[in-house]
Amino acid sequence: MNHRVALVTGGLGGIGTQICRRLAGDGLRVIAADLATDAARRQGFFDALAGLDVHVETVDVSSYDDCAALVQRIEATHGPIDVLINGAGITRDASFRKMTQEQWNAVLGVNLDSAFNLCKQVVDGMCERGRGRIVNISSIVGQAGAFGQVNYAAAKAGMHGLTMALAREVARKGVTVNSISPGYIQTAMTAAIPDEVRNQMIANIPMGRMGQPDDIAQAVAFLCSDAASYLTGVNLPVNGGLFISF
Ligand code: NAP
Secondary structure (H helix, E strand, O other), X not given: OOOOEEEEXXXXXXXXXXXXXXXXXXXXXXXXEEXXXXXXXXXXXXXXXXXXXXXXXXXXXXXXXXXXXXXXXXXHHHXXXXXXXXXXXXXXXXXXXOOOHHHHHHHHHHHHHHHHHHHHHHHHHHHHHOOEEEEEEOOHHHHHOOOOOHHHXXXXXXXXXXHHHHHHHHHHHOEEEEEEEEOOEOOHHHHOOOHHHHHHHHHXXXXXXXXXXXXXXXXXXXXXXXXXXXXXOXXXXXXXXXXXXX
8 A cells, every 4th residue: 555545534524625635636546425325416526526535434634443343444445644634623612601512512522522532533644654634723713702602712722722732742753733713604604694694794705705725725734744854843823814913
């Protein structure tokens, strides 16, 4: 097995599919892992990425045992995982005063526990082989907060905390760990936002438009490329200028 293997969680989602396309286009064998992988959804994915070396697996990223079983299956079939993209994410919005514990737990489970669950499965092997790339898809909301998203902001900020600390632990082993913080990207997740709110958000973006999934996928591909071998612990904002900081 001489191909490099990438695991992309949320790989059938809006941003995830485009990440799969880019990484497979760069010559990696890509395993897209997602919660709902019914036949119609798989077919749509394979049709969209026809000709590329892509595969689909089912996983609930909030379950440690599910993640362990997923990685065992992938490694038995395709070989060791060289690249992990933690891209699965959900929102369960409510103002803090109305937010239920269920909404909090659901978002922390899928958006933050997932990064622990999957990094745990792949980090030892990456360190032993002396190479590996991990990219965590965080969010501008983790940097700046957003009304009604205390759960999401906490999970995404926590994800970057994990990134910074893990990056330090594995840097000498040839493994890089970075985050990307998208701004507002045109996918099913943002389609769920009411038009009036979305238009207001767009008006606040210096570039005057939402991003496209490929804006994120290109950044992921860069962080996974040899050109980024000296970058680790970084949070790369891709947001059209919506949040500019050091
Ligand atoms: P999306 O189209 O909804 O994709 C998210 C994917 O994650 C979906 O395929 C979803 O599957 C999957 N997923 C949800 N729960 C899961 C679970 N328990 N186990 C495995 N997979 C699960 O959203 P997106 O916009 O592409 O978002 C991708 C990532 O970017 C997310 O982490 C999101 O937080 C982040 N992000 C997005 C934006 C944006 O503006 N779109 C901005 C900042 C950050 P189902 O469809 O079956 O639920």
